Structure formats: C-alpha cells, structure tokens
Amino acid sequence: MTTPAPIAVALDAPDLETAARWAGLVTPHVSTVKVGLELYLRYGPDVIASVRGASGVRVFLDLKLHDIPNTVGAAARAVARLKPTYLTVHAAGGPAMVRAAVEAAPGTQIAAVTLLTSLSEADLAGIGIQGPPEDVVRRMAAVAVGAGAQALVCSPREVAAVRAEVGPDVTLITPGVRLAGADTQDQARVATPEEAIAQGADLLVIGRPITGAPDPGAAAAGIAAALRRVSP
C-alpha cells in the first residue's frame, strides 16, 4: 500500500451522489478531498460526512470566506465543528479578518487564498492593480501569515517565491494544475503536477483533470504515480 499522494481532489459536483462516488474512487490514491461552494451551498454540513465516508480521508472545506472580521469569525466557528483539515478565507479580507478565522477554528488550518488562479496580469490591470501577479501574491502571503494563517493558496507559478517569503512551516496549496498540453479552461496561471511539486507545493488541488476523466480513480492513480517519480 503506497502513501496517498499530496493531492486534494476538488469535488465540484452538481449532486451529492456524484461527489461521494468520486470521493470513493480517488481516496485510495490521494490524501484529501475538497468540498467547495457548489456542494456546500446545496447540501450544507451533511456533505462532509458523505464525502469523508469511512476512509479517514482529509476534508478541505473551501468556502473562501471574505467579510468583516466579526462575520468571518462567526462563520469559521460555525463550520469548525465539522473538523475540516483546511478552511479557506480570502487574504484580501485583511489581517484582522484572517486572525478572526484562525482564532475561531483552532483545530483547522486556515488557508488564505492569495490571488485566484483564474486571474491574469491583464485581469489585474483591469481592476487597477499594476504589475505581475507574483507581487500581489507575495504581499497577500506575508499579510496572511502575519495574521496567523497556517496555509496559503497560490498558483504553482508563485509557489517558490511564496516559500522564500514565508519559510518552511506554512502549508502551500496550489490549484491551477493541468496536465501537459491540456486545456487550461478558466484557469490563467497553471503548471503541471510535476512542476508544482518541484517548485515546492505541499498539496495540489486538482479538479476537472481528475473528475472529468472517464475513470477518476485511474486518473488520480496516474497523477499520484507521476508525483512519486519526481518526489519519491
């Protein structure tokens, strides 16, 4: 039995049955499954037990909280009882907001999203932010970690710069993962699974490249094997 790969499979499914089926197929191969807004808003807290099953797989609750500190703290407290390993907040909410989440969910790693992987440098310019995405990502990372975030979400393209900024103890999580030559879909800042690991990512978030495959279990196993070859 090999150790599950450092992959969080994004269970972005329209219904609970599909999500639970995907979770069952991938959990022999990956460490974590991710529940996002689509599933959580449709089914609420019960979805966590459904995807966790009996496997003991880690659950990543991706709600991307972003509001005033009091509201985010209360929301984080509300879901802390579900014991997710990770809970996302937007670093752009500022240090008091990140700290409120950290204090409200002591058994969970608060993962601060630095800059969505769907945004390009041109998108940033369009909303009045000049310069490369990496500059924004580094600033957000420093603010979030200063406020107590134990994990950060960034694209694989910035992960080495973020590691240099925050040091070895912060968990670096990278969505924006695509197999070589594959369609990037709505992602702007992407890299392959092997590149993400080589750059220093601790956990890769992968959705459609696995769940959109004819056999999600085989797709997860294939990527896990590729990661073992670059990082045994």
Ligand SMILES: O=C(O)c1cc(=O)[nH]c(=O)n1[C@@H]1O[C@H](COP(=O)(O)O)[C@@H](O)[C@H]1O
């Ligand atoms: O927080 C996240 O997980 C996240 C942050 C981010 O910047 N970009 C991003 O794609 N995600 C999530 O990662 C997953 C990526 O899915 P795929 O693009 O299908 O691999 C989705 O569930 C997104 O919600």
